[in-house]
Amino acid sequence: MGRKPKADEELVFNKLELFRTKAKMSRQQLADAVNVHYQTIGYIERNEYSPSLVLALRIAKALNKKVEQIFSLEEN
Amino acid sequence: MAFIKLDNTSEKKFKRWVGSTEILLGMTNTYARVAITVISYLVLVGWGFYSLHFETAAVGYAIALLVCLVLQAASVRFIFNWDEVIDEYQSKRRDAAYRKAYKRIRQIFLVILLLWFIATFVVGYIQDHSGLKFESPLYMDNYRSVVVAIFLAGLMTLQKYVNYGMKGEPFVSVQEYRQLRDS
Numbered sequence: 001m002g003r004k005p006k007a008d009e010e011l012v013f014n015k016l017e018l019f020r021t022k023a024k025m026s027r028q029q030l031a032d033a034v035n036v037h038y039q040t041i042g043y044i045e046r047n048e049y050s051p052s053l054v055l056a057l058r059i060a061k062a063l064n065k066k067v068e069q070i071f072s073l074e075e076n
Numbered sequence: 077m078a079f080i081k082l083d084n085t086s087e088k089k090f091k092r093w094v095g096s097t098e099i100l101l102g103m104t105n106t107y108a109r110v111a112i113t114v115i116s117y118l119v120l121v122g123w124g125f126y127s128l129h130f131e132t133a134a135v136g137y138a139i140a141l142l143v144c145l146v147l148q149a150a151s152v153r154f155i156f157n158w159d160e161v162i163d164e165y166q167s168k169r170r171d172a173a174y175r176k177a178y179k180r181i182r183q184i185f186l187v188i189l190l191l192w193f194i195a196t197f198v199v200g201y202i203q204d205h206s207g208l209k210f211e212s213p214l215y216m217d218n219y220r221s222v223v224v225a226i227f228l229a230g231l232m233t234l235q236k237y238v239n240y241g242m243k244g245e246p247f248v249s250v251q252e253y254r255q256l257r258d259s
Contacts, residue, residue: 026258036163037095038257039245049165 012050013075016041019063033062091161095153096257098250103151105247112151113242116144116234124227134223141230148237151244156236169240176239181232 020030020041031038034055043049044059051059051071060067094100102108119140127133149157155166162170200208216224248256 028257037166040163040165042256043165052164055164 010050010073011047012071012073013047014044014071016059016070017045019065019070020045023063025063030059030062034058088161091154091158094158095161098253100150100153101245101248101250101253103147104153104245106242106244107247109151109242109244112144112147113238116141116148116237119144120227120230120234124223124230127223127226128220131219134219134226137223138226141226145230145233145237148234152237152240173236173240177235180235180239184231 020027025033027038027041031041035058036055040049044051056067056071060070063070103112119137123133123137123140127137155162155170156173196208200206246252246256
């Protein structure tokens with residue numbers, strides 16, 4: 001019963017910070033582009049939050065990358 | 077904001093501004109959230125207890141609780157109040173807070189009922205030998221009923237803020253905040 005404990009939730013790894021800085025975008029600029037709070041970008045970059053598919057697609061579009069280039073199930 | 081009716085665009089702009097303004101920095105960090113929560117509980121229980129025994133204190137009690145709830149709302153940048161400007165992370169965290177708050181309220185009421193039942197059993201069967209009589213253990217008059225109603229309303233409203241979690245925004249200066257945002 002209830003939700004999975006946080007430790008059991010599957011993490012999605014990402015290279016968001018790398019691609020964002022390469023694109024010379026600040027957190028705020030990317031946040032504005034994908035319509036979220038700038039701290040949400042920070043939570044995603046630190047792997048503290050796994051974005052929804054829609055948000056992942058929006059981020060990929062804003063950075064002109066494919067989703068799988070930014071997000072993955074394995075840390076690499 | 078019921079008393080200032082802005083048109084749709086201005087209202088959204090204002091809410092978005094509140095969602096990121098540096099003015100609220102002192103209230104939204106983890107330390108401030110812990111302090112506001114401790115103060116809220118002290119007011120809820122301490123002032124509530126005082127109000128039960130000293131008539132005329134109830135108005136001050138209600139106002140103090142209201143102030144605490146506004147502080148709580150500001151410390152989470154009003155995400156429980158403004159659905160239309162929160163993003164998916166905030167929305168998920170808010171929904172989790174509602175779920176936990178519901179469970180906590182259920183537990184609180186079960187404990188109150190259990191304590192009342194035990195008190196009734198002890199008085200009815202062990203002390204008076206008169207059987208079960210579900211009388212109010214607080215022997216409440218109208219004034220005390222109002223105080224208890226204020227307490228329960230405050231307790232229930234507070235739960236969503238407490239169960240949102242104490243983790244707030246980073247404890248940073250305005251310059252550091254701008255650096256985090258713009259880097």
